[in-house]
Amino acid sequence: MSILVLKAGLQTTLQGAPFTGHRHLGMPAAGAADCLSLALANHLVGKPSGDIAIEITLTEAAFEMKEACSIAVVGAAEYIRINGQDHAQHQTLRLSAGDRIDIGPSRPGCRSYLAISAKIDADRLLGGGSTYLAAGLGGFHGRSLKNQDIIPFSQISTSLPVERTTPPDLRPHFSDDHMLRVTRGPEADKLQDDIFEALCERPYAIGARANRMGMALEGETLSTSDSSNMPSAAVFPGTIQLPPSGQPYLLGPDAQTTGGYPRIAQVIRADRHLIGQLGSGSRIQFVHTTTERATEIYREKLSLLSSWLGQINLW
Template sequence: MKVVKAGLQTTLQGAPFTGSRHLGMPAAGAADCLSLALANFLIGKPCGEIAIEITLTDAIFEFDEPCSIAVVGAAEYIRINGQDHPQHQPLKLMAGDKLDIGPSRPGCRTYLAIAAEIHADGLLGGQSTYLAAGLGGFHGRALKAKDIIPFSQVAPAVDLDRITPLNLRPHYSNDHVLRVTEGPEAVTACEGVMDDLCLRPYAVGARANRMGLALEGAPLKTGESSNMPSAAVFPGTIQLPPSGQPYLLGPDAQTTGGYPRIAQVIRADRHLIGQLGSGSRIQFVHITAERATEIHREKLSLLSSWLGQINLW
């Protein structure tokens, strides 16, 4: 597959890296694991297999070999040789076909899954791209025009009649509700900080990438713990810098941080972070840890009825 137009940031992404945080290796992996899982399932692959993650702008590819693909995400359109085609079902491409995946409107990311095995660099048991260190994926970097992405010529048979049920298709929007549990420093950061965080919406500012998103809105009060010894952080952790403007960590976030961890996006909602871009609006809702566990189990039960075994990271 040849990259004709790479777009703003197009990378090879799949399952996150696990078991290496003590080495300073972030999770990385697909920013929206649910869209990735749906795309992979349509062409008969496990949910965490490597696919192509396309961010914000359109991307164009040309195929030298026939293959089956599926596209799931925020793309405005999918065109093969100029003809529109739907998401959420397998598509058959012939040698010489040109695939145009449109910009994200609304939302932020789209996933292109290929039935054949995509050849990607591996390390620490994973193949996803970690851009900050130049590791994994396609030589550790985002794709650019004229890159050739090799994939196996042998691929399993694809059920071309497989279509994602309507009730399981994600809704892409610029307005999001993210449920959060109390973070380790929520009490010591400042009294009532969780209530204030959830009082009114925040907007994603210009500083928005796979590492994290700076949020803009009414500044939160900060206490004496505005700076503290570094402690473990994870994708979905919400930190409170001295400015009082919350910072939401993404999939490529560092493994430790020195700002108070006031909240944590629940695991069932964490894939939505991958669809947040500059200008997106977020309403946080505070729930208990026990309710977060229940929601996670309910969501896995719903998704497994279609996808089988699935892991939301």
């Protein structure tokens, strides 16, 4: 049983839950860049939130299903077509062997997720099967998909899952304008100027240097007078660093485990899935919140989502 890649697109990979518990070995989290869209797509086909799905970045992609199964698409895709006929996101779609699925480019946003009601046979290591491109590990031979690749899968059960539709109030809204809530980073109060407050005072845009590892932010430069010669320290997805250029740098899901630039802010856990929808030209307004409030926001979000998705974590 398999699915054939007809058009791979710019960067299409197999992604699911992140690698956890291995940062001391230098292994980044990786995993789905937008874990909420992944969870919603998986739920529509009756699978756990962190199961492996197909992550499609920016451009259109197309596939041919070799076996009957159910699929769902959630994300920034402009359209979904099955055998040339338009279908909506956020619903379970039944496919027959030989059906073609076309998924449109991301407008607005950056990524979409194609979930399949069968277990995708991804390369596994360290307890996970997501793709970490920089080291060529996991997923489909550690790389992005190419035209004519055949992705094998095994059927979970002989019966197809029930048809589902995501409630409207749980569907993410995609835009080129984003608000990301942040807490102070470990070095925010050690620099001469109030860097953190300055970061939150003005909007930024994602520059041309943008990928799963991180994104350069364009806007008014921040003071770097006391930012040199910092020992390397732990960093995570959502960490905002301040390089000598004065232009902040936002780390993504494939971010390295340590860095030597001051950590001036951290995107809160409840908002980190939004980083996966940031592309070049996206605009961001950072909003200050406290660590205590960040915990409350995360619990409130999980409570809302669990009414539909059941037990879920966001990473």
